[in-house]
Amino acid sequence: MPVLVRFWGVRGSIPTPGRATYRYGGNTACVELDVDGTTLVCDAGTGARELGVELMGRKGPLHVHWFFSHMHWDHIQGFPFFTPVYVPGHRFTIYGTRDGDTRFARLLSGQMRSAYFPVDFSELRGNIEAADLGPTMEREIDGVTVRCFEQHHPGLSYGYAFEKDGVKVVYSTDNEIDMMLRDPEQPLRDPGALRDVPADLVDFCRDAALLICDAQYRDEDYPMRVGWGHPRATTTVDLAIRAGVKQLALFHHDPMHSDEEVEELVAACRARAEAHGSDLFIFAAREGFTLRADLPHRPG
Amino acid sequence: MDGKVIFARTEMTDISVLPQRLFTRPHLFQVVAGEAMPRNITLGDGKVTIGRGSDCGMRLLSSDLSRKHATLERTRRGYLLSDLESRNGVFVNEVRIESALLRDGDTIQLGNMQIVYHEGS
Numbered sequence: 001m002p003v004l005v006r007f008w009g010v011r012g013s014i015p016t017p018g019r020a021t022y023r024y025g026g027n028t029a030c031v032e033l034d035v036d037g038t039t040l041v042c043d044a045g046t047g048a049r050e051l052g053v054e055l056m057g058r059k060g061p062l063h064v065h066w067f068f069s070h071m072h073w074d075h076i077q078g079f080p081f082f083t084p085v086y087v088p089g090h091r092f093t094i095y096g097t098r099d100g101d102t103r104f105a106r107l108l109s110g111q112m113r114s115a116y117f118p119v120d121f122s123e124l125r126g127n128i129e130a131a132d133l134g135p136t137m138e139r140e141i142d143g144v145t146v147r148c149f150e151q152h153h154p155g156l157s158y159g160y161a162f163e164k165d166g167v168k169v170v171y172s173t174d175n176e177i178d179m180m181l182r183d184p185e186q187p188l189r190d191p192g193a194l195r196d197v198p199a200d201l202v203d204f205c206r207d208a209a210l211l212i213c214d215a216q217y218r219d220e221d222y223p224m225r226v227g228w229g230h231p232r233a234t235t236t237v238d239l240a241i242r243a244g245v246k247q248l249a250l251f252h253h254d255p256m257h258s259d260e261e262v263e264e265l266v267a268a269c270r271a272r273a274e275a276h277g278s279d280l281f282i283f284a285a286r287e288g289f290t291l292r293a294d295l296p297h298r299p300g
Numbered sequence: 301m302d303g304k305v306i307f308a309r310t311e312m313t314d315i316s317v318l319p320q321r322l323f324t325r326p327h328l329f330q331v332v333a334g335e336a337m338p339r340n341i342t343l344g345d346g347k348v349t350i351g352r353g354s355d356c357g358m359r360l361l362s363s364d365l366s367r368k369h370a371t372l373e374r375t376r377r378g379y380l381l382s383d384l385e386s387r388n389g390v391f392v393n394e395v396r397i398e399s400a401l402l403r404d405g406d407t408i409q410l411g412n413m414q415i416v417y418h419e420g421s
């Protein structure tokens with residue numbers, strides 16, 4: 001059973017077109033999961049426009065299950081440019097979190113008022129419905145178990161775990177894990193030591209085949225950006241090590257980081273995993289990459 | 301204005317006699333490791349199958365490649381490399397991919413072969 005993960009946008013905060021970010025891409029957050037033909041999408045940053053182009057080429061009426069980390073611009077701006085929502089016959093389910101939570105569907109329509117955008121939400125011809133994940137923030141969709149986790153971010157954000165037949169993919173962006181550490185001073189006192197990431201977050205990511213996780217800041221960036229809602233990449237590595245994750249995709253690349261700087265960050269993260277004796281595989285999420293989470297990630 | 305010429309004619313080289321390669325570099329696969337090296341393969345338009353089978357548009361004689369290992373397709377977003385359910389996978393910069401849009405300098409691993417993708421102009 002193939003579990004495909006497609007990266008349509010991997011940049012954080014604001015789109016960054018241009019040469020310096022050509023390899024990893026400048027579009028903001030949008031990741032598609034294709035589990036045995038069920039389409040689940042995380043966020044609708046500017047990468048969603050290109051996803052829309054691709055989906056228009058697929059056969060039959062679409063049903064897209066859409067999950068949102070939160071409503072900051074870099075996670076919603078692609079939605080009004082996502083062509084399939086203008087086409088009758090396609091269906092879009094916008095999930096909130098707990099019982100009766102329809103915030104995300106309402107906020108998405110809010111960015112389509114005339115002062116912001118020329119087309120009103122009511123003019124969308126696709127069938128757009130709001131749903132939620134129920135009282136336990138867990139729900140099954142076509143045999144895929146979806147779980148939701150509350151994260152540390154200005155105004156709150158949510159992470160999602162998707163699991164089918166033992167293959168688990170976690171999407172966790174815009175989460176300042178460093179603010180959740182039991183001892184926030186530890187990374188400064190002893191930078192090399194494995195950090196005390198909260199147990200419930202570790203459990204949420206436990207044994208994931210693929211963890212797509214906010215890794216915006218280098219250690220040297222972070223002290224000037226405490227409280228901005230993003231972690232040190234090295235803390236993200238520690239979360240993945242503790243959770244026994246197989247592959248970690250560094251995500252939500254800083255708009256100031258060039259391709260070379262993203263690669264330097266990957267190298268630093270790999271060195272850290274190795275120093276802790278972990279065989280976690282780390283790479284930088286990249287626009288235009290499709291992975292199969294259900295297959296082994298090493299040759300042989 | 302009375303239509304007089306306001307720019308002067310200058311001596312120019314006749315560009316049509318210069319070799320084409322001065323102006324465009326082709327997109328290339330450079331085989332850097334494996335049985336089929338050293339070798340440069342010029343990439344064209346359309347879609348080709350990569351493998352050791354005789355019916356492959358890009359035939360690479362390497363024992364641990366599948367008969368039909370991958371496809372390479374030129375799209376409006378760049379060259380798209382896709383795994384064809386090969387036995388031992390397709391890797392781009394060490395990441396096992398189902399498909400990937402290639403970018404200049406990417407290292408592709410197919411079996412024991414290593415190929416560097418050079419984006420032309």
Ligand SMILES: [Zn+2]
Pocket residue numbers: 012013072074075174252
């Ligand atoms: Zn963000």
Ligand SMILES: [Zn+2]
Pocket residue numbers: 070072153174229
């Ligand atoms: Zn945010």
